[in-house]
Amino acid sequence: MQPRRGSAVLAIVIASLLWGTTGTAAAFLPDAVSPLATGAATMGVGGMLLLVTAPRLSVAVLRGPARGWIAAGAIGVFVYPLAFYTGMDLAGVAIGNVVALGSGPVVTALLEWLFERRPLTVRWVVATALAIGGVAMLAFARHPGDAADGRVLPGVLAGLLAGLAYGLYTYASARAIAAGGTSRGTMGAMFGSGAVLLLPVLALTGAPLLADASALGIAAYLAVGPMFIAYLLVGVALRTLRSSMVTTIALLEPLVATVLAVAVVGERLEPVAWVGLLAILGGIAVLVSARPPGRARGAALDFHA
Structure with a gap:
């Protein structure tokens, strides 16, 4: 049975709140821990958790008609x-987040148009x-000193690449579920497959994580909260x-x-950035206040491995 639309919106809101803590949590990691190690630990370990807690469902999806979308x-x-x-490491927590997440809706909408002609x-x-306008205000409303070291532009480009990847796996997840996979199995299959690719990166870069107990704790939170729980939602x-x-x-x-x-x-933003925050809220309010469209094809949710 499909969740009600309100419950589905609430699930994404809770996931977003968890995701919103990632940059702040990562900011407290020791300087020796690279962003590559942080990323590989977060989604590598979290992806494996999604896989090993639902192995039969995940394998069923991997063997099913949606395996091409799982690979993508x-x-x-x-x-x-x-x-x-x-x-985030290059451009700061605020800019890194808003660029990556702000480009996601454009990517998914274009993929829906390209593959489904929606x-x-x-x-x-x-x-x-409205929301992307708010994102733009946030991204560029920074005090002038931020751009002086030449790190902001590479950070924005990395954020755009992250947004492309985020839009791709979100859309691919939706297509796999629409093809008949359970949501639990789809998350396990896709993120488990991605974890297989990320764990070698973690092995090469993760030594500083093992050398610091607080770093291990932060990495564990990132893997379980903003990754494992959020992507179940x-x-x-x-x-x-x-x-x-x-x-x-x-x-x-x-x-x-x-x-x-x-x-x-302790990052600082100009007043226009706070207008951007209100614009994001306004855009979300416009979207979620729409009357529900026709019910999309879904798959039964099964939390048993």
Whole structure:
């Protein structure tokens, strides 16, 4: 049975709140821990958790008709954390988050149009324009000293690469579920496959994580909370919501990340950035206040391995 639309929206909201803590948590890792190690640990370990807690469901999806989408999504799962944490390391928590997550809705909508010829609704265009406008305000409303060391532009480019990967695996997840896979099995198969690619990166770069107990604790939180639990919730939501709607609602993440970056990490934003926060909230409100569309094809949710 599919979750109600309100429950699906709530699942993405909770996932976004968890995702929004990633940059702040990573900011407290020792300097010796590279962003590549952080990304590989977060989604490598988290992806393996999704796989090993539902092995039969995951294998069934890997053997099913959606295995091509699983493979495509796994590439996105591999690229996303490496680019995402690199972007935050170079450009800061706020910019890294808003660029990566802000580009996600555009990628998923274009993939829906390319593969399904789904038209872009006026409401989606207005909501996404508001939200991405807010993202742009956040990304560029920085005090001038930030750009002086030449790290912001590479960070923005890394964020855009992360957004492309994020949109790809979100859309691929939706297609795999629509093809008949359970949401639990789809998450396990896709993120487990991506984890197989990420664990060698962790083996090469992760030594500083093992040398510090606090770093291990932070990495464990990132793998279990913003990865394992959050993507279980995404799987639930994708049974009811289009991938483009999921990525637009998930723009709550950069909002949360920005507030935490300012309040906890100590990053500074200009007043226009706070207008950007309101624009993101407005875009999400426009989108989720729409009357439900026709029920999308979904798959039964089964939490038994």
